[in-house]
Amino acid sequence: MISLTFKEIADAVSGTLVGLDPHNTTSANPVIDSRKVDSSTFFVALPGTRVDGNEFAQAAINAGAQFALMSVNVGVPAIIVKDVALALTTLASYVREKMNHCTFIAITGSQGKTTTKDLAGAVLTHSGPTVVPLGSLNNEIGVPLTILSCDDLTQFCVLEMGARHVGDISALMQIAKPTIGVVLVVGSAHVGEFGSREMIAKAKSEIISGLPVGGSAILGSYDPFTPEMKVPDGVKRITFGESAGCNIRAADIEIRGGAAHFDLVADAGRAPVSLRILGAHQIANSLAAAAIGIEAGMSVEAVAAALSEAESASKWRMELHSAAGFTLINDSYNANPESMAAALRSLVLLTQESGGASWAIVGKMHELGELEAKAHLDIGKLALELGVDHLVCVGTDLYFNGLNLTEDSAMSVHYMLTQEQALLLAAQASEGDVFLVKASRAEHLDELAEKLLANWQVEA
16 A cells, blocks of 8 residues: 555544554555454454455454454454445555556456456566456455555556446446556456446446546457447547457467467557467456557567466366366456357367367356356357367256267267266376366356366375
8 A cells, every 4th residue: 555644544534542642654555354454554344245255354463464354342452444345445546646647447248357467567577567456356345455566666556347236337437537548358248247248348347437537448350239339529449359450469370389379559659569478358457458558558469478477376177287288277257258259269279289189177157047048058069169079067057958969979978977078088088188167157167177186196
């Protein structure tokens, strides 16, 4: 956090100081998990559905936290407020207003937000001190936590913004006030919540409509909605994609070793990029990150070099592992039809290079509403068209219910009720085989991926 006196913090959140000298300063970063505190942090005692953060304040202080932001006085150094979540948001807004030295960037989209955020962070770090959170801190708690992690030297802060309702992103924009806004793509993720892709587009567009005069709107060209989003007067419009009409584009694309190689082309020049992260779909995420870097004042050559060095920073997103002659693509963090299709294509490409068989271990995709049955069956059909050897469905028959399989079909479909059954089936694999593990987060297939890898490491 930027350096503030305890009095400033208390005044900003309408809180009461307990056991703290109002004139002393702090630059502690916020932590909401008492197990992760240290002497450089303060503990945010958020209320929960099952536990109350106030109950862990003493443990946090004992572990080294400088103070707690909490709603009751338990005798530890603290700032007492009526509503901790509101105080966190209020403090983030206060800090943001003081950070004129920092460029704030906000990213949204139906998929690719976290990877693009990580790539943008990897690029911008070459230009100046950059704050980019690990994982998906993209809601009313995560965005304030990220802002409060900035310090007096931070030049760039990359924020990920998600939404489950129209208005969610507008609220986050009021807190963060970014000058660069990015919409990657409008897909079908959360269509069950929004009701239609049109409503998803409306929600995502709030990141553009909330930009100030002099800001920059960076828009993907991968769906019919994003390129048509209205950009406010006085805001620069930048498009990215693979067509000649885009301001930032990829040319001469090749896929080698499952990763994309291309020329990054912009008005300011052209430079080669060799990605280290897996999947052709990473081209779009890389172009968005490139647009951010170029808008931040970096040269095309510097951006291309940074992208070529970047590696995945967040867990369970197209992670590539090898052991005992097998390859695992662990993309178990989440799933929607678009990301599932991209992952299947990466699986097939890697398998073609390895010469083994392809195993797609998939679980249910959530929050698809009325599209659920069709979306899953479409993925099953795509797996068949791509030539996936084994489609392993864990806990759902949606991928093959209605799939037109014949005796001549090259793809084998396996219906596994449990992860344990899937592991037993996977034990029949041969050296050179490639596995993909992917489902929505609620299916917990990350546990299966870790067990697969552990079994192979024992064999190795």
